[in-house]
Amino acid sequence: MTQETLKPKEKKALIELLYQLADDDFLLAFRGSEWLGLAPHIEEDVAFSSISQDMMGHANLYYNLLENLEEGEADRIAHLRSPDLFRNAIILEEVNGPGTYLKEPDYDWAFTVVRNYFYAVHKHIRLDSLRHSSYEPLAEAARKIMTEQYYHLMHWEIWFKQLMTSTDEATLRMTAAIQKVWKDFGGVLTLGPYYEDIVKANFIDDENVMKKRWNNKIEAVLKEVGASYPGEPRMERGNGRNGVHTEDLKQATATLSEVYATNPATGW
């Protein structure tokens, strides 16, 4: 399918899917960028900031696909939507820990590793499916993104396994982080209210198929590092795909648009 051959119902479903893909990467890239200069060591600062930059680039690709579907300028979409129009999963908007990136950040590295690793596993599964999307511009974007994402997945997997199998303190912190992420990670694994139309148009695989792949992979990894699989991840605070969000998203969008919103019409 191309932009011209999309039927109205398909277009609506595609737009919903693209917002999910774009906003997931946009928010997590933002949370990653807040870590700069605060990572456990300088080598990680270099690697993590490169990953965040890649992810911001991925969000940009998706926002441009939305621009091509007459959703407005990519910059406007990214910076000026009200929080209820965001379609990212709630766990991805969550702050890195107490404090802000400018003042007294008591950021939690265990939470960051778990959230990023679980997300990277899902993103990989999602991209693997999107490579064959019926919407050719999306398939093309997915193939491009995948070449970078391969390294992100590897990066977070190494961190996850190392911290799960080291000191007792690390295991304790990581276990607590898994429990925290588990409460809301179900939000990443869903395709939201337009799920049926999205799947029917073959934009992406059925969410149940992808969910199963994710659960199988994570269950195996947890077993490998001697941890138990806690059952299906939940969605305790609601579904971000429906526009349900927390205060953390408001804070994020206010920061992300602080300068742009002063004058969206001018060149920056």
Added chain:
Amino acid sequence: MTVGMSFNQLSEEEKMTHFLDRINAGEKIEPDDWMPEDYRLQLIRLISMHGISEIMGALPEKEWVPKAPSLHRKLAIMAKVQDEMGHGQLLLRVAEDLMAPLGKNRHDIMEDLFSGKLKFHNVFHMDAPTWGDAGIIAWLVDGAAIISQSMMLDSSYGPYARALKRICAEEVFHAQHGESIILAMAEGTSEQREMLQDSLNRWWESLIMFFGPKSAKETGNSNADKNIMYKIRTKTNEDLRQEFFTKYIPRIWSLGLTIPDDTIRFDEDSQMWIYKDADWSKFKQIVSGNGPQSQNRLDLRRRSYKNNEWVRAALAAKKAN
């Protein structure tokens, strides 16, 4: 040297003569080569300060990473701060090799930073309250850095010269990114131009300070002279500052911006820029950790170092297994 006589049998004085002959002939000194203790210490001082300045230097711009006013600018500034962090890492590795024979490592560098013993560049102690500052930093601070670092591309210490080659290549992109921000603002609304002029006013004295005092008189420090003798650097602070003026003042003027120094002019007779010198006592205060943002930014580093202690312990335990 007679045939069969090993280098180790030479007296310290003969070693020193041999060393100076090598650097005067343009040879590069490598980490395992003999070098006078003083040369090693000068390099450690210079390179660890340079490295840690790159790392601390990412912090003021980081403040503007999420706030950058378009997706394109967000991507560009993310790439830039990542480069800076990479430069810091590259330089610290060079410094670590030099420190190893003294029994010191990365941990000592960080501890020296936290205690204030290891200083970082004056510009990174300053406030960056608007997006205009992000532009000025990338354009003029990086522009100044290119000038001072290019002079050391031919440094007598091989690993430093090679690291600088890569760093300078990337800095050129940073300055272009900065210039692009500046141009957009200069051609924009009156509010944008005003924001830009404010930033320039705020940064001008720091830019004068960037190259250091004219001579040892101002700070009682002769490191620059020593580094010239060792061919670690080739120009004086004032040479570099003049070069900066020649390159950037016409560009600043062509954008319709005003330099906050009404005495500044090019003197045809001496072929030098005449300008209002910086307040060097203020400079000393700033680099001693009493600048407007010195302690805030150090606190960010101290706090994260402490918060992530368990991560480093976990990695160390993993390595020991």
